[in-house]
Amino acid sequence: xxMEQVLKGTGSKYKYYxxxxxxxxxxxxxxxxxxxxxxISLAVLTVYGFMTFDYKNISIVEALAQTFYNxxxxxxxxxxxxxxxxxxxxxxxxxxGLAFLTTIIGAVISVFLGLFSAENLSxxxxxxxxxxxxxxxxxxxxxxxxxxxxxxxxxGSVAAVIGMTFHSVGYLVKAYxxxxxxIDHGVIEAxxxxxxxxxxxxxxxxxxxSITYMLSWTFMRFEINFAVAVAMGAVAGAGxxxxxxxxxxxxxxxxREVGMITYFILITAFVLEAISTKLKLRLKxxx
Amino acid sequence: MDxxxxxxxxxxxxxxxxxxxxLAAFTIGSIIVTNFDLTRGFASFFKAVMWSVTNxxxxxxxxKRLPDILIKLRETILLAVASTTLAAVAxxxxxxxxxxxxxxxxxxxxxxxxxxxxxxxxxDAVWAMILLFSFGQSALTGYFALFFVTxxxxxxxxxxTIDEVSGSSVEALQATGADYxxxxxxxxxxxSLPQMLSxxLYMIETNIRSAxxxxxxxxTGIGFSFGIFYKTMNYSAASLVVIVVVVAILIxxxxxxxxxxxxx
Amino acid sequence: xxxxxxxxxxxxxxxxxxxxxxxxxxxxxxEFISIIGPSGAGKSTLxxxxxxxxxxxxxEILVDGINVSKLNKKELRNLRTRIGMxxxxxxxxxxxxxxxxxxxxxxxxxxxxxxIIGNYTEEEKTWAMNIIHLLGLDxxxxxxxxxxxxxxxxxxxxxxxxIQNPKILLCDEPIASLDPNAAKIIMDYLRKINKxxxxxxxxxxxxxxxxxxxxxxxxxxxxGNIVYDGLPANIxxxxxxxxxxxxxxxxxxxxxxxxx
Numbered sequence: 049x050x051m052e053q054v055l056k057g058t059g060s061k062y063k064y065y066x067x068x069x070x071x072x073x074x075x076x077x078x079x080x081x082x083x084x085x086x087x088i089s090l091a092v093l094t095v096y097g098f099m100t101f102d103y104k105n106i107s108i109v110e111a112l113a114q115t116f117y118n119x120x121x122x123x124x125x126x127x128x129x130x131x132x133x134x135x136x137x138x139x140x141x142x143x144x145g146l147a148f149l150t151t152i153i154g155a156v157i158s159v160f161l162g163l164f165s166a167e168n169l170s171x172x173x174x175x176x177x178x179x180x181x182x183x184x185x186x187x188x189x190x191x192x193x194x195x196x197x198x199x200x201x202x203x204g205s206v207a208a209v210i211g212m213t214f215h216s217v218g219y220l221v222k223a224y225x226x227x228x229x230x231i232d233h234g235v236i237e238a239x240x241x242x243x244x245x246x247x248x249x250x251x252x253x254x255x256x257x258s259i260t261y262m263l264s265w266t267f268m269r270f271e272i273n274f275a276v277a278v279a280m281g282a283v284a285g286a287g288x289x290x291x292x293x294x295x296x297x298x299x300x301x302x303x304r305e306v307g308m309i310t311y312f313i314l315i316t317a318f319v320l321e322a323i324s325t326k327l328k329l330r331l332k333x334x335x
Numbered sequence: 336m337d338x339x340x341x342x343x344x345x346x347x348x349x350x351x352x353x354x355x356x357x358l359a360a361f362t363i364g365s366i367i368v369t370n371f372d373l374t375r376g377f378a379s380f381f382k383a384v385m386w387s388v389t390n391x392x393x394x395x396x397x398x399k400r401l402p403d404i405l406i407k408l409r410e411t412i413l414l415a416v417a418s419t420t421l422a423a424v425a426x427x428x429x430x431x432x433x434x435x436x437x438x439x440x441x442x443x444x445x446x447x448x449x450x451x452x453x454x455x456x457x458x459d460a461v462w463a464m465i466l467l468f469s470f471g472q473s474a475l476t477g478y479f480a481l482f483f484v485t486x487x488x489x490x491x492x493x494x495x496t497i498d499e500v501s502g503s504s505v506e507a508l509q510a511t512g513a514d515y516x517x518x519x520x521x522x523x524x525x526x527s528l529p530q531m532l533s534x535x536l537y538m539i540e541t542n543i544r545s546a547x548x549x550x551x552x553x554x555t556g557i558g559f560s561f562g563i564f565y566k567t568m569n570y571s572a573a574s575l576v577v578i579v580v581v582v583a584i585l586i587x588x589x590x591x592x593x594x595x596x597x598x599x
Numbered sequence: 600x601x602x603x604x605x606x607x608x609x610x611x612x613x614x615x616x617x618x619x620x621x622x623x624x625x626x627x628x629x630e631f632i633s634i635i636g637p638s639g640a641g642k643s644t645l646x647x648x649x650x651x652x653x654x655x656x657x658x659e660i661l662v663d664g665i666n667v668s669k670l671n672k673k674e675l676r677n678l679r680t681r682i683g684m685x686x687x688x689x690x691x692x693x694x695x696x697x698x699x700x701x702x703x704x705x706x707x708x709x710x711x712x713x714x715i716i717g718n719y720t721e722e723e724k725t726w727a728m729n730i731i732h733l734l735g736l737d738x739x740x741x742x743x744x745x746x747x748x749x750x751x752x753x754x755x756x757x758x759x760x761x762i763q764n765p766k767i768l769l770c771d772e773p774i775a776s777l778d779p780n781a782a783k784i785i786m787d788y789l790r791k792i793n794k795x796x797x798x799x800x801x802x803x804x805x806x807x808x809x810x811x812x813x814x815x816x817x818x819x820x821x822x823g824n825i826v827y828d829g830l831p832a833n834i835x836x837x838x839x840x841x842x843x844x845x846x847x848x849x850x851x852x853x854x855x856x857x858x859x
Contacts, residue, residue, distance in 0.1 A: 049795045051764050054733055055726040071724040073698050073717075075741055082597045086532060094420045097413030102555075104473045114469035115479070122465070138368075145365030152362055187584040189544040191551065191558070192577055195565055200386050201379030205369040210380060279460035283551050287369070290460065297464040306468075310461060317456035507690035507756070510650055511763055512679030512707025517714040521703055525695050 122307030129305055131292065140312055142205075143281060143288030147273035149209045154216025155266050161217065162224030163250055168236065169228060178221070186218035190276055194284045203285030211284070212276055216269055223265040227258040264327045271320040278313055289313055393575035400572050404560060404579055410474070411556035412583065415542035418478050422485035423535050426451070429486075430493035436502050437515075437523060447490070455487025463549045472554040480549055481542050492534050493527070501526040529598045536591035543584060601661075602628045602767060602799055603649065608658035610644055610823075618644040619823045622658070628766070631793045631800045633810035633831075636820035637843050642803040645820070646769045649801070650682045651675055663766065680707035683760030683798075687772040689752040693745035697736055697755050700744055701727045704762035723762075730758045734788060750781030757788060768792070770802040774809065782806075786813050807839055 074080070128136060164170045165178035194211025201207045231254055239249045255262075281290020289309055296305040366373065431437045433447035457465075462480035470476040504522040513521070550558020557576060564573040608622040619641045626632060634642050647653040649660055651667050660667040662678060670678060683704075691700050705723050706714045719727075731740055734754040744752060753773060760768055770789065774782035790813055793800045804810045810817055811831040819827035819834070819842040827838050 051761075051796050051798070054729055054761070054796065055764065056729075071721065071728065073702065073719070073724060073727075074696070079598055082594055083528065083532065086536075086594050086598075090416060090420050090535070093413060094417040097417035100410070100413060101474045101478070103475065104471070106470060106473060106475060108475065111469045111475065112479075115466060118465065118468050141368045145368040145371075148361055148365045149369065149371060152358065183585070183588070184581060187581045187588070188577060189547040189580065191548040192561065192580070195561075196387060196391065196577075197379065197383045199570070200383035201375070205371045206376045206379055209369070209371060210376065210383075275458035275460075278458050279548055282460050282464065283548060293461060293464055297467055301468070303468060306465060310457065310465070313458065313461060314453065314456055317458075318452070321452075321456060501692075503686070503688055503690040504692045506652070507684070507686060507759070508703060508706065510652060510679060510682070510684035510769075511704050511759070512676040513703070513714065514676060514706075514711060516711050517706040517709075520715045521706060521717070522692050525692050529694070 118303055121303050122310060125304050126308035126311055127304045128308050129302060130296065130300060136289075136292075136309070136312060139287070139289045139292055140316065143277045143290065144274065144316070146205060146208055146212070146277040146280070146286060146288060147270055150212040150216050150277075151266060151270040151273050153209070154213045154220055154269065155262075157213070157217050158220035158224050159255075159262075161221045162228060163254070165221060165225045166228035167225075168231065168233060169246075169250070169254065175225075179225070182218050182221045185214050188214070190215050191280065191283055194280055194286070198284060205286055208277070208280045208284060208286035212273060212280065215276070216273060219272075220265065220269055223269075224258070224262055227261040227265075228254055230261075231257050260331050264324075264331045267320075267324050267327055271317070271324050274316065274320060390570055391574045392571065393578065394571045397569075397571040397575045401575065401579075404557065404576055407557040407560045408579055408583055411546045411550060411558070412543060412587075414474060414478055414556060415481065415539055415546045418481035419485050419535060419539045419542055422482045423489050423531070423538075426486050426489035426493055427531070429490045430497055431519065431523070433490065434494045434497040436498050436505050437519065439515075448494075451487045451490035451494075453487070454483050455491065457484070457487075459484045459545045459549060460552065463552045467553070474553070474555045476553040477546060477549040477555055480553075481545060484545075485538050485542060489531075489534060489538060493531055496527045496530045496534075497523055500530065533591075533595050533599060536594060540584065540588055540591065543580075543587070547580060601625045602663060603801075604659075604661040605649075606659040606661075608645070608648060608660065609656050610641075610648060610653065611656045617823055619648070622823075622825055624818060624825065624828055626767075626799060626801065628799055629793070629797050630816055631790065631814045632802070632816045632818060633814040634801065634803050634818045634820060635805065635807055635810045635842065638805065640820045640842075641823040642820055643771055646684075646771050646801065646803055649769060650679055650684060676707055680763055681766050683763050683765035683768045685753065685756040685760055685768070685770050685773050687775045689744075689749075689756045689776075691744045691752060691755055691759075694743060696741050696743055697731065697739050697747070697758075698724075698727050698741065700755050701731060701758040701762055704759040707763065726762055727758070730761050733761075734758050748781070749777045750784055753777065753781070753785050754788065757785070757792070761792070765798060767799040767801065770800065772803050772805065775805065782809070789813070807843075 131139075161178055161182070165175045165182070167175045190212055193214045194207050197210045198204075198207035201210070235253050235257070236249060239253055244252070277286065277288060278290040278293070280286040281288040281292075282294040283290075285291065289312060293306060293309045293313075296302050296309060365371070429447045429451060432439060432443045433451065435444075438444040459480050462483050463476055466476045466479050470479065501523045504526060505518055508518045508522050546556055547558040547561070550556035550560075551562045553559075557580060561573055561576045564570070564576065603626040605622055605624050608619055609617075610619040611617050622645065634645065636642050644653060648655050649662070649667070651660075651670075655668060662682070665678060667675075667678065692703070699717075702717075702719050702723060705719060709718075728740070731737060734757060736751065736754055736758070739747060739751060744755060747755070756773075768789070773789070774785050777785065786809060789800055789802065792798050802810075802814070811834070814831055817827065817829065817831050817834060818825055819838065821842045821844070826842055827834060
């Protein structure tokens with residue numbers, strides 16, 4: 049039997065396929081159907097979107113060219129005119145402070161909520177209630193939370209921190225409860241059998257096992273909260289670099305100052321991302 | 336032996352004390368720097384809850400504005416979807432260049448990773464403010480702000496997906512003599528598409544929230560509506576906006592979760 | 600006519616590790632050669648130098664008279680279509696079906712456009728079905744590859760290589776991840792392909808008894824050098840222990856009774 053015989057299907061031991069009917073190599077199944085449906089819907093929505101945008105007579109090409117020109121000025125000729133370098137670092141500290149506060153408050157609250165929403169540590173019902181509650185909290189954009197609280201607390205750091213904490217809690221509860229649920233059921237069983245109560249099991253077994261996960265997720269949230277704090281400074285009067293940026297861009301129209309502030313934000317974000325990546329690697333190794 | 340055991344516990348205790356003291360120091364520092372009045376914080380939290388229960392709900396007057404709000408919502412959602420999809424296409428192309436499995440050469444790989452890194456580490460609000468200079472107050476400003484951030488983020492996740500999932504099948508197809516484009520369309524795309532689609536859906540959800548914020552800066556979409564109602568103290572209309580946004584996001588989230596369950 | 604000639608092949612990695620030094624051997628058309636040696640000896644590197652998945656540091660590899668190192672990208676791809684390769688971890692596109700994975704073997708023969716859209720001719724599809732039948736995978740034709748057992752996956756890998764109509768089959772530890780039953784099935788298929796279709800086979804193995812049972816010729820590699828090149832019948836226990844660097848009785852195999 050030669051290769052030709054195999055391919056053509058000739059030769060005595062051979063089953064010869066009848067080519068009168070076309071061979072279908074990709075029969076329909078649920079997965080491919082849903083994927084294609086999703087892709088097509090996204091494409092359709094995109095096209096529809098472009099048809100309905102209000103372009104306000106802006107030539108996209110011109111504006112993009114202008115953008116790159118602006119970026120060049122921003123990054124190569126930054127300066128500070130309306131406040132000093134020292135003040136810039138202070139504002140950076142403010143923004144970092146806002147992010148830190150919301151992260152830590154969020155983390156503390158989320159540890160408890162997370163414990164109650166982990167299916168292996170509490171009842172199904174409670175777990176579901178908490179998870180749905182948290183999903184609704186996540187569905188309200190942070191800026192809306194902050195502004196809602198600003199009605200009572202005034203625009204400032206208090207409203208900003210409280211507002212941002214909602215999403216911190218929202219995401220950290222999900223992350224923490226997932227890592228609690230990953231714990232080997234046997235460990236919990238063993239401690240229960242020896243007579244330990246729920247809180248003891250939590251603090252001696254559950255939390256120590258998940259601590260690396262929790263730290264890693266918490267730092268990632270801190271990274272995100274930094275960006276959020278910048279945005280809240282711009283839009284919700286929280287102060288910090290975001291506010292300075294808003295002034296530079298919307299009131300002083302000073303591209304170069306915008307560039308300098310952007311550098312501060314960008315470099316801080318790079319540093320945070322680098323630390324976060326390292327933490328994630330350490331996490332992968334320890335697993 | 337006993338001394339060793341005691342030492343471990345002592346050491347662990349010191350570690351814990353050190354860790355918590357550092358945290359406490361940072362917390363105190365942050366409170367000072369941000370002028371965060373803790374007591375005022377607690378007081379206003381309760382005050383806010385009371386206020387929202389009594390005032391922050393839509394009344395009949397507000398309901399009349401529902402059609403307008405829905406139109407603005409549609410604008411916001413379309414903005415989020417359109418910017419995410421195009422950003423995903425661009426991100427995929429750059430991810431091919433940047434991934435270790437499919438890179439063409441090291442220079443372009445570095446360039447691709449660098450561009451993506453800068454793009455995603457500039458927050459969306461910052462992009463919006465940068466783009467105000469060239470695009471002014473229009474939907475396009477928000478569009479490109481979301482585009483650049485999404486591009487940077489997806490580029491990194493796509494690179495990770497490509498490396499993780501398709502490495503071995505790329506090797507096999509190279510050994511059969513298939514060319515670069517064949518390998519991309521028959522090994523890279525089929526293996527990575529489900530994860531990429533999942534990330535795209537995730538970014539759409541994130542971008543709808545961001546679009547709300549950016550709308551306040553750029554005067555478009557539902558963020559703009561909320562801003563106006565808020566500034567004119569029309570809180571019942573503002574609350575209607577919040578409800579509409581929440582419902583929309585929850586619906587979209589459950590659709591994406593369904594899709595994810597099927598395809599992953 | 601020598602199908603494959605390897606002359607003074609050496610490979611040194613950037614890290615300084617010398618993977619291969621002064622490898623010389625040639626292969627006639629139709630031979631079934633096993634390459635044995637411990638992990639890290641250089642077997643994988645050797646195989647991958649032959650189809651230039653790894654660049655050589657020095658030396659020459661001639662396939663059918665063509666010098667592999669001198670080929671440009673297009674010519675190299677052309678050469679690779681005539682060389683089939685199967686892998687220890689199968690290297691399939693898990694989400695695609697068996698028949699789609701098998702047809703991937705034809706991509707090297709197709710133009711860019713028709714390859715990208717997956718426009719296979721009816722003839723190619725029939726060939727795929729016939730090869731799938733030859734390897735006993737009729738029931739699995741439309742199944743996703745991640746639903747198959749290890750042995751079935753490797754058969755898909757073999758089918759993908761066969762549809763290329765190759766002259767030579769490079770097998771990198773094809774049975775290392777399989778249980779003994781599946782391993783026997785795969786080795787039997789390889790022997791059948793070799794004897795009945797005349798396709799030359801170069802198989803990396805670390806199971807010495809399998810190598811001795813199935814091959815016409817055995818090449819032993821130790822630390823990047825060839826230390827044995829000859830008939831399975833002639834290799835002695837001392838030589839095997841020399842290759843694997845172990846004392847008599849340490850290795851789990853039986854030289855005496857497993858020939859043929």
